[in-house]
Amino acid sequence: MARDRRLWRIDFTRAWTYKELQYPNNPVRCDRQLFEKLKALDANELAEKKRYLTKYEMKAVMTPRDAIVQHFRMLHDAAITAHRWIAAVSPICSSEAK
Numbered sequence: 001m002a003r004d005r006r007l008w009r010i011d012f013t014r015a016w017t018y019k020e021l022q023y024p025n026n027p028v029r030c031d032r033q034l035f036e037k038l039k040a041l042d043a044n045e046l047a048e049k050k051r052y053l054t055k056y057e058m059k060a061v062m063t064p065r066d067a068i069v070q071h072f073r074m075l076h077d078a079a080i081t082a083h084r085w086i087a088a089v090s091p092i093c094s095s096e097a098k
Contacts, residue, residue, distance in 0.1 A: 021064075021067050021068070028075070030068075030072050038069055043058065046058045046061060
């Protein structure tokens, strides 16, 4: 909103045109509630809003959503694997240090 109380519409139609994350190393954290809501969002739920969104717009929402969810699942799986590896190696390293 401008100082003179006029509203300006911003066109974001090209903001979600990528099929994969443009900078995959940048998002390293995601709020847990947001991530859960992203995971819960599905095409069927969007299809119910069909009168508001075109087929193209639904795809434009779901494609980056899928990439974001996949990215954070990969980060989560990598963190779990690293944690398990450290837990498995830790007793060995501590006994060798003695």
